[in-house]
Amino acid sequence: MTITREYLPEIEFEHVSMRYQTDAAEVLALEDVSVHIQKGEFVSLLGPSGCGKTTLLRIMADLIQPTSGEVKIAGETAREARLAQKYGIVFQSPVLYDWRKVKQNISLPLEMMSMNKTEKEKRIHNLLELVGLEKFKDKYPWQLSGGMQQRVAIARALAMEPEILLMDEPFSALDEFSRERLNEELLSIWSKFGNTVVFVTHSISEAIFLSDRVFVLSPHPGRLSAIVEIDLPRPRTKEIRNSPEFYQLISDIRSSFEGV
Incomplete structure (x- = not known):
């Protein structure tokens, strides 16, 4: 039974939408987002400002509740997972x-x-x-x-x-050199700790360097426009940023924004 559980999604979003009421009008921040994240996986939520990345992360953390849809964390509700300090x-x-x-x-x-x-x-x-x-x-x-x-x-x-580490653009205020160094340090920590990581960023190269998969969100309202598999070898070093494969992934992700 334990072995079977390892292959179940740890984080499940099914048709999640989020609406905010402002003084001016109702705002649709997320629309019909469905994602499954596996145990021990490192995934990034990528997109421009206003695409709902942080909103999605806050829903995972049970800091806000979605307007519609279902969220499961290791088979529990987000609230149950939060109270269990996961x-x-x-x-x-x-x-x-x-x-x-x-x-x-x-x-x-x-x-x-x-x-x-x-x-x-x-x-x-x-x-x-x-x-x-x-x-x-x-x-x-x-x-x-x-x-x-x-x-x-x-x-x-x-x-x-914790079983799950949620990170909301933690390195965005740093200079590029510090940011890249901390990217490497974060992967080293993750390799030792082995938990599931959901990382919010608007940097394509950062998302590629860190992740097993990248969830690309389009803005206004936030929709899941692409899921990109990052099949670069691990452990990852700074040299991989200069590889043809890395540049190809940047091109693939940029193309997923076309027409959005």
């Missing part, structure tokens, strides 16, 4: 507490658990090691670079050992 979330901004040191920011989710001090300290140490911040554990967020702050946010999201 999610870790990394936002566009690190959202760290300036008055708490790095290790204290990471430990925040663990403070709500009945975990003994020794076990808690061991987990925090392992997370600091995972994101390469052991030497900065006693620093405050304002003493770190933007990229380092996001690594703290990733470690905090992983503190509860």
Whole structure:
């Protein structure tokens, strides 16, 4: 039975739509979106601003409820999955507490658990090691670079050992060099942690570099316009960005936006 479960979709969206009521009019943010994401898969939600990427992620996280359609997370409702603490979330901004040191920011989710001090300290140490911040554990967020702050946010999201990591454009505010370096570090973390990752981005190259599959969304309203398989070998290194296969995938995805 356990073996069979591994082949079931972990995240299922069936005909999901989302409408917002504004002062001016009703806005259709998502229309009839159906996606299935497998356990342990790294997928990206890709599209221009206003295509509903973040809305889709917020529905997965049970932060908002869709107007219509069905959402299942490992066979449960999104609410049941949230209450079971199956999610870790990394936002566009690190959202760290300036008055708490790095290790204290990471430990925040663990403070709500009945975990003994020794076990808690061991987990925090392992997370600091995972994101390469052991030497900065006693620093405050304002003493770190933007990229380092996001690594703290990733470690905090992983503190509860979630089955699913949801990431909403976490590197968009960084310069290109820092962004590419953190892309590589994220894949290294994912390879060790083995959870399902749903990553929101508007960067085609970032989506290709990170993902097993890319879900391309069209804007106004957000619809699923293409699902692109990324058949590049893993582990991925920066050199793959210069390969003919990489450029071909960029071309394929760009062409999926034509006529949208």
